[in-house]
Amino acid sequence: MLTTIPQSRTFKLGYALYVALFFLYLFAPLVVVGIFAFNDSQFPSPPWRGFTLDWFLSSTGRIGIFHDDGLIGSIGTSIKVAVAVTILSLIVGTMNAFLLERAQFRGKSLLFTMMLWPLVIPGVILGVSILQFASTVANGLEDRFGIFIDFLRPGLPLVVFGQFSFIVTIATLVIAARLRKFDMTLEEAARDLGASRLGAIRTVTMPFLTPALIGAGVISFLMSFENFNTTLMLVGSEAPVTIRMFTQIRDGTTPVVNALSLLLMLVMATAGFGLLLANRGGEARRDSG
Amino acid sequence: MSVAALPSEGAGRAGLRLSLILLLAPALLWLGLLIILPHIQLLALSLKVKLGPRLYETGLTNYTEFFAESIYWSTLIRTAFISIAATALTLLIAFPVAYYIAKMIRGRRKNLLFVLALLPFWVSELIRTLGWIIILRETGLISLGLQWLGLIDQPVELLGNDAAILVGLVYTSMLFMVVPLVTVLDSLDDTLVEAGYDLGGNGFAVLREIIIPHAMPGIVAGCIIVFMLTLGNILTPALLGGKNSLWFTDQIFQKFIVRFNWEQGAAFGFLLLIVSSLVVWIGLKITRQSLASTMT
Known part of the structure; x- marks a missing residue:
């Protein structure tokens, strides 16, 4: 079973057909979601009742996505959370990367293994463990000292901490992988030319890390934006878009969620291709230069 | 000086x-x-047992209750079984595709197909599940298509059963199986496969004696990740399995958020964590790998 090994025509054709069917299966649900955003019906389901842009634009009777303040607000909430998670993950991830790649200390390999734990703990468990821990601390402070700390109660700050708790592992791995490839003599050269330790890191090492920081940033943002399991356990009254869409789909919804999904897919696709092109441009420049 | x-x-x-x-x-x-x-x-x-308002003692009651009530332990077993089935199905569907991408095509087309296989997973699980709802619901595409073909004369509800959960779980796990499989199959030397044929092996023998043994680390890695993620999934069973999906994560959610019985919920959470970690640990032992070596 290789290109170099002769196979019967039927086998080759059958194999190609299977792979084609696989890709049909991969994309069918997404295409279906997109198509039914334009269905002139109250429900996101067949039969097809004609083409309409109501689920995007309408503001009277049917509420299109551009006039659905609840859904738009929830997107804003998700973006706020994702930005916070991304910034936190990049800062802590970078420090972790330096710790793992540069520092020598006892228990380092144990620390590294512990950093990987969040990836093998189910998201629901991460959520409930942080939920009850924060509540216990909040209750303790309240009972003993009469201090009320709001951010330890279910709400956006806890959502940020919950998502950060495992996304930072991925940021750490991405940044550390790049830092490992860094040629230390460059930093030494900068020091020889009179730069301070931090100065050399800022002017030489950090620019080298930029592609990894961008990559880790995009992954962190996406993972936060799309997170459901951990968020569900920690969310308060202000719901991010995944939670809101979940409730709406579960309880029955109009095709407005299809319209929103289509827009999100377009944004993702644009961002994804942009990143791919930027990466390719960067590599080409590096190759020629 | x-x-x-x-x-x-x-x-x-x-x-x-x-x-x-x-x-x-x-x-x-x-x-x-x-x-x-x-x-x-x-x-x-x-380990806290509630005796009355603000009155607790330490004990194993939360755990013994889990084993005493059949609805609890049967849900965990059911969740584990469906997760195993989903993992096996994902592997069966993904393996030929991964082999095709790794070995049957080359150059630009190979990269394109690989990226294409990853693309749907940039979209949130919620949107993908919405797609399956539209396809499977009583007024959905499959039901409509079967009526149009004259195979059935009544609309058929395909949501709200185990098969629907399985379809959603397999779909959502595909990426985590395809990537490790393509990676490991890419590293298989073509000449080994050729040697297998030269020595008189047929396709099946080469697959069994050469390809699968070589791919084992990727197969195990993919299976661990997929099993872990399906076991901890809460979205897909809730949306495709309907109100009585009887999924273990849903019971944890119910205990914590709906019934506010945190002690019992914590016990359930720990049991899920133990099952999940055990599977990861066994998988690592089988392949003689450490957590650190599989992640980097």
Whole structure:
């Protein structure tokens, strides 16, 4: 079973057909979601009742996505959370990367293994463990000292901490992988030319890390934006878009969620291709230069 | 000279120590406050037994209740079985595709197909599940298509059963199986496969004796990740399995958020964590790998 090994025509054709069917299966649900955003019906389901842009634009009777303040607000909430998670993950991830790649200390390999734990703990468990821990601390402070700390109660700050708790592992791995490839003599050269330790890191090492920081940033943002399991356990009254869409789909919804999904897919696709092109441009420049 | 050099060397070492502490601080805060202490607290909570308002004793009641009530343990077993089935199906569907991408095509087309296989997973699980709802619901595409073909004369509801959950879980797990499989099959030397044929093996023998043994680390890695993610999934069973999906994560959610019985919920959470970790641990033992080596 290789290109170099002769196979019967039927086998080759059958194999190609299977792979084609696989890709049909991969994309069918997404295409279906997109198509039914334009269905002139109250429900996101067949039969097809004609083409309409109501689920995007309408503001009277049917509420299109551009006039659905609840859904738009929830997107804003998700973006706020994702930005916070991304910034936190990049800062802590970078420090972790330096710790793992540069520092020598006892228990380092144990620390590294512990950093990987969040990836093998189910998201629901991460959520409930942080939920009850924060509540216990909040209750303790309240009972003993009469201090009320709001951010330890279910709400956006806890959502940020919950998502950060495992996304930072991925940021750490991405940044550390790049830092490992860094040629230390460059930093030494900068020091020889009179730069301070931090100065050399800022002017030489950090620019080298930029592609990894961008990559880790995009992954962190996406993972936060799309997170459901951990968020569900920690969310308060202000719901991010995944939670809101979940409730709406579960309880029955109009095709407005299809319209929103289509827009999100377009944004993702644009961002994804942009990143791919930027990466390719960067590599080409590096190759020629 | 040596006397003069000492203090500055001492200062340098102190500086290094300080920067080490500064670098360690965020990692320790993160792991301590968000991972370790919460899980210790979760364990402690699961061992608390409520006697009355604000009155607790330590005991295993939350766990014994789990084993005494058949609805609880049967749900965990059911969840584990469906997760195993989903993992096996994902592997069966993904393997030929991964082999095709890794070995049957080359160059630009190969890269394109690989990227294409990853693309749907940039979209949130919620949107993908919405697609399956539209396809499977009573007024959905399959039901409509079958009526149009004249195979059935009544609309058929395909949501709200185990098969629907399985379809959603397999779909959502595909990426995590395809990527490790393509990676591991890519590293298989073509000449080994050719040698297998030259030595008189047929396609099946080559697959069994050469390809699958070589792919084993990727197969195990993919299976561990997929099993872990399906076991911990809460979205897909809730949306495709309907109100009585009887999924274990849903019971944890019910205990914590709906019934506010945190002690019992904590015990359930710990049981899920144990099952999940056990599978990861066994998988690592089988392949003789460590967590660190599989992740980097």
